[in-house]
Amino acid sequence: MLAIKLQRVGKKGQASFRVIVQERRTKLQGRSVEDLGWANPRTDRYEVNNERASYWLTMGAQPTDTAWNLLVKAGVVKGAKRAVHGKSKHTENKQPTTDNKQEKSVEAAPTETPAV
Numbered sequence: 001m002l003a004i005k006l007q008r009v010g011k012k013g014q015a016s017f018r019v020i021v022q023e024r025r026t027k028l029q030g031r032s033v034e035d036l037g038w039a040n041p042r043t044d045r046y047e048v049n050n051e052r053a054s055y056w057l058t059m060g061a062q063p064t065d066t067a068w069n070l071l072v073k074a075g076v077v078k079g080a081k082r083a084v085h086g087k088s089k090h091t092e093n094k095q096p097t098t099d100n101k102q103e104k105s106v107e108a109a110p111t112e113t114p115a116v
Helices: 050-058 065-074
Strands: 004-010 014-023 034-040 047-048
Touching: 004 047, 004 050, 004 065, 034 050, 050 065
Parallel strands: none
Antiparallel strands: 004 014, 014 034, 034 047
């Protein structure tokens, strides 16, 4: 299955990305089918070939969440952006701790059994 992905290029600490069409299971630095554009998060500039991106979407290519958000921003697809950076599992499931050291203990009342 094909995917629309962002491929990292640029120097260390100065990342920019290419928007590419690639087989979903191949390595990110591997061979791509087509180059659709670029994005630079440092300057918030991007350029996407809208015609080719919409062509690949109609051919069944599934964009990653970040690529989807870029395509929404570029106006290729209409819809809501997807959440990319969610809450971590460790902070999401934590219950608030209580320092109530005087916990009430519930004593079980003795039950009387009927004499037979």
